[in-house]
Amino acid sequence: MATKDPREPFTRLSIEEAKEKLDSGDAVMVDVRDPHEYVEVHAKGVRLIPVNTVMNELDQIREFAGDKQEVLFICKMGGRSALAAEYATAAGLDELELFNVEGGTDAWAEAGFPTGD
Numbered sequence: 001m002a003t004k005d006p007r008e009p010f011t012r013l014s015i016e017e018a019k020e021k022l023d024s025g026d027a028v029m030v031d032v033r034d035p036h037e038y039v040e041v042h043a044k045g046v047r048l049i050p051v052n053t054v055m056n057e058l059d060q061i062r063e064f065a066g067d068k069q070e071v072l073f074i075c076k077m078g079g080r081s082a083l084a085a086e087y088a089t090a091a092g093l094d095e096l097e098l099f100n101v102e103g104g105t106d107a108w109a110e111a112g113f114p115t116g117d
Contacts, residue, residue, distance in 0.1 A: 044114035
C-alpha cells in the first residue's frame with residue numbers, strides 16, 4: 001500500500017502499485033540508475049536520468065511527464081530513487097506528485113513485469 005511520510009517529499013509505492021499507475025496512463029517513470037545498469041535491464045517505457053543529474057534535468061522530467069501529474073522514480077532497490085525525488089523537490093519540481101518505487105528494478109524484473117524498450 002502506498003505510504004507517505006510527512007518528512008519526505010514523495011510517496012512510497014510497491015512495484016505493483018507503480019505498474020497500476022503506469023498501466024492506467026496516469027504516470028511516467030524515471031530510472032535514476034547509472035547507464036551501465038540501465039542497459040542490463042530496465043522497466044519498459046522508463047526514461048533514464050541518472051540520480052546525479054536530476055537537479056539539472058527538471059525540464060527533461062517535465063517534458064517526459066507531459067500532461068501526466070505523477071512521476072515515479074525507480075532505481076535498483078529504492079535508495080537512489082528516494083534521493084532523486086528529494087533532489088527534484090529541492091530543485092523546484094513541486095508541481096508534480098513524486099513517488100519512490102520500493103524494491104526497484106530488481107523487484108520489477110523478478111515479478112516478470114515488462115522490461116526493455
